Amino acid sequence: MYDGEFAAVVGPSGCGKTTLLNILAGLLPYRHGTVQVDGVPVKGPGSDRGVVFQEHAILPWRTVARNIGHGLELQGVPRQERRRRVREFVELVGLAGFEERYPHELSGGMKQRVALARTLCANPVIMLMDEPFAAVDAQTRITLQEELNRIAIATRKTILLVTHNVDEAAFLGDRCFVFTRRPGRLKATVTIHIPRDRRIWKEVVADPAFTARRDEILELVRAEVRVE
Numbered sequence: 554m555y556d557g558e559f560a561a562v563v564g565p566s567g568c569g570k571t572t573l574l575n576i577l578a579g580l581l582p583y584r585h586g587t588v589q590v591d592g593v594p595v596k597g598p599g600s601d602r603g604v605v606f607q608e609h610a611i612l613p614w615r616t617v618a619r620n621i622g623h624g625l626e627l628q629g630v631p632r633q634e635r636r637r638r639v640r641e642f643v644e645l646v647g648l649a650g651f652e653e654r655y656p657h658e659l660s661g662g663m664k665q666r667v668a669l670a671r672t673l674c675a676n677p678v679i680m681l682m683d684e685p686f687a688a689v690d691a692q693t694r695i696t697l698q699e700e701l702n703r704i705a706i707a708t709r710k711t712i713l714l715v716t717h718n719v720d721e722a723a724f725l726g727d728r729c730f731v732f733t734r735r736p737g738r739l740k741a742t743v744t745i746h747i748p749r750d751r752r753i754w755k756e757v758v759a760d761p762a763f764t765a766r767r768d769e770i771l772e773l774v775r776a777e778v779r780v781e
């Protein structure tokens with residue numbers, strides 16, 4: 554992946570996307586191949602890779618602000634600096650006014666924004682996201698996808714997102730890596746040439762350049778779904 558790229562890994566359920574992400578995160582060992590971040594081999598979890606999981610891994614006993622600042626606390630970042638960064642990312646993910654709320658007071662979409670902000674706040678080199686919007690309703694999902702695009706523009710982060718959702722992959726990815734069924738292997742790479750500032754659902758659905766690529770990916774994935 555190149556710097557600032559948004560890569561989407563898409564493939565049928567059970568093909569090994571989560572497994573791949575966990576390997577990249579350093580949470581699972583691998584037998585073949587190499588994983589490197591800026592030329593440095595991955596040997597375990599590290600602060601260069603920020604992970605956002607499907608289930609919001611946020612702490613129920615901490616407020617929104619203290620959840621977002623949690624990684625910085627662990628890194629020993631001084632309080633003043635922590636406050637400043639937390640404020641910045643609370644704004645970025647649209648949670649201003651909710652700083653002192655607890656997770657149980659938030660919707661699913663808001664919880665996932667907290668998880669996203671917490672990971673971004675720790676300033677990783679690359680963000681790894683595993684089906685981050687799978688647990689929210691369809692409308693919220695679309696909103697969060699547009700927000701993630703906005704955040705990608707604002708932070709210029711390198712992001713790798715895995716999803717079984719073809720629309721999501723095509724909407725967000727600069728490149729979409731399509732995987733085969735299990736054991737998942739790279740089947741095709743589809744490049745989406747749509748500028749980030751034009752990735753708005755209302756517009757892309759009317760853009761043949763988008764729908765053609767999306768349908769191409771859909772066919773590639775559908776061919777892998779076995780009727781069991």
Ligand SMILES: Nc1ncnc2c1ncn2[C@@H]1O[C@H](COP(=O)(O)OP(=O)(O)O)[C@@H](O)[C@H]1O
Nearest residue numbers: 564565566567568569570571572573735736737
């Ligand atoms: N290359 C592989 N060979 C054998 N089993 C695999 C492989 N990749 C994944 N699995 C297994 O398949 C199951 C589903 O994998 P998972 O990564 O959760 O898929 P996905 O996230 O794409 O739905 C897991 O039990 C995992 O251990």
Ligand SMILES: [Mg+2]
Nearest residue numbers: 570571572684
């Ligand atoms: Mg998975």
